[in-house]
Structure formats: C-alpha cells, structure tokens
Amino acid sequence: MSWLEVKDVDLFYGKVQALRGLSFGVEQGEIVALLGNNGAGKSTTLNMVSGIFRPATGSVNWDGHDITKIKAHKLVEMGIAQVPEGRRIFSTMTVEENLKLGGYTVRDKATITRRIERVFHLMPRLGERRSQEGGTLSGGEQQMLAIGRALITSPKLLLLDEPSMGLAPLLVAQVMEIIHHINEAGTTVLIVEQNAKAALKIAHRAYVIDNGTVTLSGPAAELAQDQRVIEAYLGM
Template identity: 65%
Template structure:
C-alpha cells in the first residue's frame, strides 16, 4: 500500500468491503500497528507514534459508525474533541466555529447525541474532529446509512472544511459522491492500491464505472 495526501487536497480511497481501507486509516492514526513500511506526516515518521501524539500533530480520524457519546449533549461531545487543547477559550472558539459551519448542531447543543438523526450524528462526529484542530482529517464512510439528500449535505461540509485549509483523506463506499468532491483518488483491492489518478479520470475510467459507479 503506497499513497500520499498533499497539502490542501481531498483524496478518496475507494474499494469494496474488506479491501483494506479502514485498516489503512487505523494504521495511520495509530489504532493498529502496521507490520512494515513507514507512515510519514509533515516529514516526520509517525509509524510507531501513539494515537494521542498523532492527534496532537493535527492528524484526526473520524471512525466508521460515528461513535459519538450518546448520553452526552452535543455541546459536551464537541468539548470532548478538545481534549488535546489546554486553552478552554480556544476550545470554545473552535466549538463556535463548528456551530457556524453546522447550524443544526447549534440548534441542538443541549440535546443528547443519541437522540439526533443519523445525519446529525455524522455532522456531530465531524464537528468533534474539527474541535481537535485537524491539519489532515481522515473520514471513514461518512455517508453510511444516510439518505441521498443527507449524503449530499455531508459532502458539502467536507468540501467546506477542505476549502478552509484542511487536507482530507476520505474512505467512502459511495464512490460517485466521493469523486465529486475529491481532487485525486486511489482504488484499493486486497490491501494494495491498483489505481491512482485525478478524481475526474477515475470517474470516467470504465473499470471504476463498472465496479463502483453502477455501470453508468
């Protein structure tokens, strides 16, 4: 597996279930140990770094399934994202930024996370990651289980985050949605990158169309 994300990019990681996409994100964020090779972030080898150290460097992972704290309020969930930050005023400034970006969360700031809709929970998971101050945001299947209109809204938010200067590595089963906002993409099969091209080229590649875009 060999891939890169350049500063300011959205890079999509596409592939079928079991191809190794989630494992790749978990290895980068230190949740699992890679058996070989090197992981480099901003010129620094982080292959053996611990997850809190990696987050502190600005590499933040939104896992598959959202994993919000269901009994905590929206505000409390966002505060949890600020655990690497000692300045409480800075944490609140970041939370206010999330509320500006995602006004639905502001409306529900006192509501328990578990009572939100699926789309709102995904927005909350992304918002919590923003509070951590990502330079590279890794998202694992953010569209999973969401209605098409909600998927479009999530993708717009990801594009907005990227436009503000945050690089994004996006694992996404919905290849069509991912390639609409990505700059480049990789196709992963059996733990190996088998295609690497600009997003527009992948969207027009017959192999990608047949395998991931429904043949249209």
Template identity: 55%
Template sequence: METMLKVDDINVYYGAIHAIKGISLEVNKGEIVTLIGANGAGKSTTLRTISGLLKPKTGTITFEDEVISGTAAHKIVEVGVSQVPEGRRVFSNMTVMENLEMGAYIRNDKSQIKLDLDKVFHHFPRLAERKKQEAGTLSGGEQQMLAMGRALMSAPRLLLLDEPSMGLAPLLIKEIFEIIKDINKEGTTVLLVEQNANMALSIANRAYVLETGQISLSGDAKELAASEEVRKAYLGG
C-alpha cells in the same frame, strides 16, 4: 506540491490475515484524497493504521516529515491528524456540547477553541440548536455531523473520514459532502474512505482504488471517474 502524509509500503495483519499488502500513498497539503473500493478491500484498515489504532508490521507512515507509524493514537491526534470513525461512535450519554468539548481535550488555547466551536456551529447549525441534547437521541445524520464536529475541535491539519455517508439518506449525503468541501476550502486537508464512489470522486482531487489490500489504480479523481474500469466496478456503470 507539499506532501503532508506519506504512507510507504505498509503491511498490516489481523492475526494471521494479511489485510494490507504493501500499500503506498501520498496526500498533499490542501487536497481531498479518497480511497475507494469494495467492502473488505482494506480502506478502513488503512485509515486505522494511519491514525495509530493499528500498527503496521512493516513500512512507514510519515506526517509532515515526522514518522508516526507505531506512535500511540492520542499522540497522533496531538501532531494534527484526527479521524472520524466509521459508524460515528459519539459519546451517546453526553450532550452535543460535551462531545465537542471532548474533541478539544488536547488543547488549552481557550480563545481559539471558542472560535473553532463557532466554526463547527457555522458548518453544522443543527448541532447549535441541539447543543444541550444527549448525543444518543440525535438522528444518524446529526450524529455524523457531531462526529465530524468533534474531530474538527482538535484543530486537525489532516482530517481522516471513514465512510461518512454510511446509512444516510441521499439528501443528507449531499449535505455532508458539501460540508467536507467547505472544511477543505478553509484549509483542512482531507483523506476520505467512502463506499459511495460517485460522491467521493466528485469532490476529491485524487483517488486510490483498493482491491484486497492492494492499490490497483490511482490518479486524478475526475479521470478515474471517467475510466471504464472504475465505472464498471464501482460506479454502477
């Protein structure tokens, strides 16, 4: 399999706190890979470092054979990596449509942008119904859909999802995860950080388990979901 993203022995600090301790992981082209672990294990920090919001003190991050660690976040979007941040963070006083257009700000291929917009509305019909509505007036689930749609508008080859199920009702979580599967089937590789380990493992190809800034387990998602250790710690088993 072709490696798309390679994180090699990164160490990340928040001030004096050593948040990420020598993490290495890989995401192959076409996969859904998930990072699971307790709150504060370093999952979001890992994603934020990949997307350029944080800089590793040591170690390298390579995307499609290009070193991106230390590159500015907007440049990382330009090479094809887009993050859906935790807590959605939509532009609340802009309309749904304006939010989606913001997602495509790095592009000037007008006709392809139009096709991608149609694709977003196909995945998220509710956004099409509400395209003139201010994003701040949407429900939590709709805001999550908008944040995902906005990230897709940059035409990423790798989509980073940070806690997409956070604060959503179970039915909506199911819907969001179905959409993640569809987006992946259409050719976007996905790296998913998720508290809901059951859901994450059910759609992922492979998984890494993070504990206090280190990877404690990794492997095939189905095998990890069946493992005693993971069931006890993360699946309420």
C-alpha cells in the same frame, strides 16, 4: 516524498493479512479518496494512519515526521483527526460534551469555546441541539457531530471513514458539501468511501484499494470516467 506518505505497508490482524505492500501519498491541501469494496482494507488504512493499528513492515511519514510508531492520542495532538466509521458518538453525552471531548488535547478553554461556536456556525442544526444527548440525534446530525468533533483540534489532516454511510442521498450531498468547505478553509482531507460517486465529486485524486493493495490511482475526474471504476464501484 509526499506530505503524507504511506510506503510498502503490510498489516496483519493476528494471522490474517489486511494490507499488502500498500503505498499511496497525499499532498497538503488536497482531498484524496480511498475507494474500494467492503473488506478491501480502507478503514484499516485510516486507522493505521491514526495510530490505532501498527504495520508489520513499511512506514508512514507525515509532515516531515516518521509517525509509524506514534500512538493515536499523540497524533491527535500533532494534528491528525479522524471521523470514525459508524460515527462513534458518545451517545449518553450531550452534543456540547462530545465537542468538548473533541477538544481534549486543546488546553485553552477559550479556544475550545470559540471553535465549538465555529462548528455551530458551520452546522446550525448542532447548535440547536447543543444540550441534547448525542444518541438522540438523527443519523445525519450524528455524522455532522462526528465531523464537528474532529474539527475542534483544528487538524492539519482530517481522516473521514465512510461519512455517507446510512444517509439519504440529500444528506450525503450536504455532508460532502461540508467536507468541501473544510478543505477550502485549509484542511487536507483523506476520505474513505464506498459511495465512490459522491466521493469522486469532491476529491482531487483517488486510489482504488482491493485486497489490501492499490490497484488504480489518478485524478478523481479521470477515475470517474474509467470503465473499470464505473463497472466495479459506480454501479452503472
């Protein structure tokens, strides 16, 4: 069994089926990318792993626990953090308050302060804007803040939902670089991307999801050469 193992999952929104027998796995230390078109079920998958949605059938196991029915806030405490789609920064709170909220489950204030400083070290732009309201930041800075906020718990598994969305190519490269760093420092990463090209550059392995189920999978380097992936997702 993989470190994170999603097995035969069906998930419904009301009567609409979003995931159909979805299965995939992530090993500790990897960067795994979930690729696919809008509405394929990628975000749903991340939110299910995060405990926001619960599957109708199937199971989610992680780090030796069955987490299928564990609530979102508990999972954060256990070590799963998510950078949500659209960043979802608390817009009227300052950068620092946003980061403090990221450390909500961390009881020790000194630890939070230390980790916030580490985020400022990793992303100096945030440090310069620490007392500015989140809503006043640029898109790229907001994405950095969303990632920084998720790092305050020192997660074992980091889930990222479309971190490149709405960013200029140069910024996309920067964000991917940061994610690469985070992974090298020991955090396992599961990333959902429509920008397959950018994601495949940093990922070790990838899954292609279509209509709620996995249609292709393999090492990132191989998928980047796969004719079907190139045609459907790399736009070449």
